Every structure is written in C-alpha cells, then in structure tokens.
Amino acid sequence: MMDQQRDYVLRTVEERGVRLIRLWFTDVLGSLKSFAISPAELENALEDGMTFDGSSIDGFSRIQESDVLAIPDPNTFVTLPWADAKAPEARIFCDIHDLDGAPFGGDPRQVLRRNLQRAHASGYDFLIAPDIEFFYFAPPEPGQAPRPLDEASFFDLTTTDVTGSLRKETIRTLETLSIPVEYSFHEDAPSQHEIDLRHTDALTMADSVMTFRLVVKEVAAAQGVHATFMPKPLEGVQGSGMHLHLSLSDGEGNAFYSPDDAYNLSPVAKHFMAGLLFHASEITAVTNQTVNSYKRLVPGFEAPVHVSWARNNRSGLIRVPIPKRANPLATRIEYRSPDPACNPYLAFSVILAAGLRGIEQKYELPAEADANLFEMGDDALTKLGIDQLPQSLSDALKVMENSSLVHEALGEHIFEWFLRNKRSEWRGYKTQVTPFELSRYLRSL
C-alpha cells in the first residue's frame, strides 16, 4: 500500500511536470511551516525523510538535540491550485521523527496520530466536522483597530461583491484541495463569515483545517483583503469560533447513535459527553490558546461560558443537534468552545482524550440544562451545579497544569513547552496598560 502511494506521488509529479514540492508541518502553536524540495529529491524524501534543524521551529527541539526528520505522508499529496500553471507545485504533509526513526514528541501531528491509534485500539475512529468562523478586514495598519470591509470605502466593488466572490473562490479552491464544504454564509457580525466543512477522520480534518486557514488567507490577500482567525477582533460583536461536530465510528457504524434513546444518543455518546464536560476546563487552554480567546468566551455573544449540555440550546458547551430525517449517521454532538486560532492537532487530541476517559470510566452524564443559561445569575447556576469555563488564559493554564489527562494526551515534550510558552504570553499581556484602564482610571484616580 505504502509503496503504491509513493509510486503514485512520484508518477504524478513526473506526469504533471510538478516543479516544486512543498513539505508542510505544524509547530506546537499551530502555525503552518513549509520547506520546498525539487522533484529530484522527492524519492529520497519519501523513503528516508528530510533532515532539518528543529531548533528554529517553535516548540520543537532543544538546542542540543536539534536535528529532526520530516517524512512526507504520501496520502496527503495534492497539487496546489494557486501555483503557476507553467510551473506546477504540490504539497505533502509530513510526520516529524527523531533521527532514530521514533515519532518526534514535539510534532502535533504525531501527537494526534498517537491519540487516534489509542482510540482505534479501543474500537473507535474519531470523526470531526468543524464550522469555522473568520473575519475579512481591510489590510491592517500598525496600531489601528481592524476595519470591517463594510466601512472600508476604498473598495471599488460593493461589500457583497467582494466578500461573495472571495467566498466563492475560497470554496472552489478548497474543493480542488479535496476539502469538501458543506455550507457557507455571512455571519452575524459585520464582515464575519462561516464555512462549514464535511466530516472526515480527525487526522485528515486537522490537515484540512491547516490548509483551510491558508486558503482563506491566500485567496483574500490576492484581492487585497486581510482574513483573520483571531477569536475576538472586534469589541461588542460576536467573536469567531470553531464549533466541532464530533462522533465516533465503530466497526458497525455510528457509535453515538441509538434508536432506543429519546435524543438518539447511545450510552457511548453520553459517556463521551460526560468525559468532555468533566475535563472541559482542563483542555480549554489547548482549545482556546490565546489571551484574546477568553474575550470571546463571555455572555451575550452566542459563545459558551458554562460547562453544560443541551439539545438545541446554543448557550451550552455541548449542543446535541437534531439530525435531519433521523439519519443514524448524522447523530453527533457539537463542542462549541474551541476557536479557529487553536492548533487543531492538539485540540482534537485533548477532546478525544477527554471523551474516551468518559467512556472508559463510564462517567455519568449530568442533567440537560435546557433553560437559557445566559439569562441566569451565578447563584442560580451554582445551585444547578453548573461551573464556568476558565475566565482567562491564566486560569486555563492553572487547571491544565494539574491535569494528568492533558499531560498524557499531549506527551511530556509538548505539555511542558506549551505551559512555558503560554505562561510567558500571559506575563507579556499582564504588563500591558490597556485603553480600558486609561479611560477608566486616568482622570478619576
């Protein structure tokens, strides 16, 4: 199988006259990294991998053990639609290994692979479909607040024309890259858009999210527009989330489906939800990894604040959507806190680990919270036994640091580096004197 895949890649490169192969991988914070090789080097790369200095990549090697090996995953080979037709280019995602061939502990893709293998050994495959929100802005200028396209007067076309054609072009490009789009629409906030992808296995989806972010940005940049996945770029309007529709597949079909339940949820689905709810606070630093992420997780903007679940109540952390025509395959849960600035490999890893823990330990699902939680006061919520998600990156890191679940899911290398890096991000933020403080205190104090 592997040989045939390699052969497929090599022949396609030859037949299509591909000039440059871009090897992609992801750093711990979720930035896409790339280096290019020529077709002549490809066979060797597929066979033995390409060595590079990992110490230049965030969260990769410490200096003394700096060289790592990138081995392309031929299954992810695809030609790039935006390259010059006369000099075609292709990309392949890589798995990073230590020089001795063992999976490299600092590679998020390897971390997700390991977690998926663990689930597979218990008989489950993890399927994900994300709804990804983002904003289109006029090109940002240093120190300036972001300007939604609606207010950017220098565009010749009307806003609808620009963003409409951007979305159409984005979807066309995604489809060419084997990323099927389910829906796309203009979101509630000015210049905010949402594109929903169709479910795939989690590894393919993490690769797809990486590709998606690049495509959205590239297509926009080609028309002089800045696309951003910043979780909360504008005060007073909704932020950008990445709601994840989750299900597990077993050998038979959808392990989340049961015809005998009022919500068509199987015991496996309920234990998974219970696990996710129980460990939600521990994994939030990973699913919402920036200082800015926590400006989105506030009441009043359709983002979850409380650790609860409900059927079709969009204020809960987990929503159970009503499947169309009671299709067993469509039974799923929607985890609503993650934002599109997360590292999808790591976020999917900790979410899966939390859900699996619920299944393994047979956690009991708490009662549904069907009243609108946003309307309720803290006391009422406490009475219901409903906790809040961490309120800041700092809070989230404190919970994460004591979590053996997250430690195990991410592995020592990334767990330790992530905490160190994010604490330093928080310290940097804490030293800032913000416009809020100036306007509130400068005159009155």
Next chain:
Amino acid sequence: MTSDLIAVFPEPPPPELARTLDLAGYRWKAFSSADELSKAEIADGWMGAIVCGDADLEAAWAFCRVLRKKDSVVVPLLVLVTGAQLDELTLRDELFDDFCLQPFHPRELEARLRHLFSYTTTAPRAELVDYGELVLNLETYQASVEGRPLDLTYMEYELLKFLVQNPGKVFTREMLLSRVWGYDYYGGARTVDVHIRRLRAKLGEEHANLIQTVRSVGYRFGQSPRWSP
C-alpha cells in the same frame, strides 16, 4: 512493451464480438483487409488479434499472415470459424494460437482470450481504462475527463479506478472500504461518502452523476449493464 490494442478482422466486426470485447474491457480496432492492417501498423505492436473466418476465409488467412510476418513480436492470435470450416485449420497451425467456434459463447471467448494473453504477454493488460469521457491510465496513475487532467489524491484515484473497472455494479460502503482501502482505516464507512463527494466535485457537474447513490445500499458507477444475449 506492446500496446493494449487488439486488431480485429473484419470491419465492422460481428456485433456480438464487439460487445463481448467491450464488456470484457478490451480496447480494439477493426480492419476490413490485410492491406489496411499493414498500412495502419501501430508503433509498439498489437496486444493480440481476433480474426473471423466465417464471411471470407481467404481474406482472414491473409490477415493472419500479415501479422505473422512481423517476425519481431509474435502477436497472440485467435481465429473464429464455423463448424463447417474446422477442416481448414489443418496444416495452418503456425497462423494462429487458438480458435473458437462460431457462434461463440461470450464467456468462452472471454476465457480463451484471458488464457491466450496470460501466457503470451508478460506486460499487464489494459493500461488504459475508460468510461465515456473518463480515462484512467493505470501505468501513470493519471485520470482525465474530456482530456482535462484530474487532480486526485491517491485514495480518490484508487476509489475511482475501482469504480471504473466495475461499472454498473452496486457496492456498499463497507465493500468499497474493504476493496479499496483494504486495511484498518481510521474513518470507517463514512470515509467512503467523503471520497465519493470529493470525486463528484472533481469530475465536474456534467460528469458528477457518473457515480450514483443507490439509496440505503451504497454507490454505483455508470449505468446498469444492459445485457442482451
């Protein structure tokens, strides 16, 4: 390396012969005379030849001789004769490799061709698979529709290949998963739906319906076979 083309005599060939070859997935070209064949000689040689003797036996032998004169490559050759012509085969053993009685049974002819080509050629049969405007080159892994190359991932290509090679048959998701992916794939049967969806998108609107959803069963490529014996 020989081509995957079979030379057929005469032009037009008997309809049941043409149909049998098409259904078995062979590529062929028919000629009305030995002269026409020698003029049309293709660069890398024929994969084989099928010569019908029932209408004009002399012309048929002439056709065989042209092929046998090519001393570099021996083209596997099958003749179709009627029961009354059986005696004519005597002392002409050097002109053909196998024969089949007219009217033939399609499955017998298919089996004889398979056998004939299996020991006379070492190269894999039919490097090109096509269905209408869709062509797959199995050697170079390239797929194209109306001459437009398709950008496929490896598994998309493998799935399309499997479907094109088995047109008209209905497959469940599980069958496709086990036949195409064939190993413990992290995605389950819904992986198949995703790949079908991608293939349809890449085939383009006009050809997307080549892959049909068979409700509550699975998928079928192309039309159902219309077999008229």
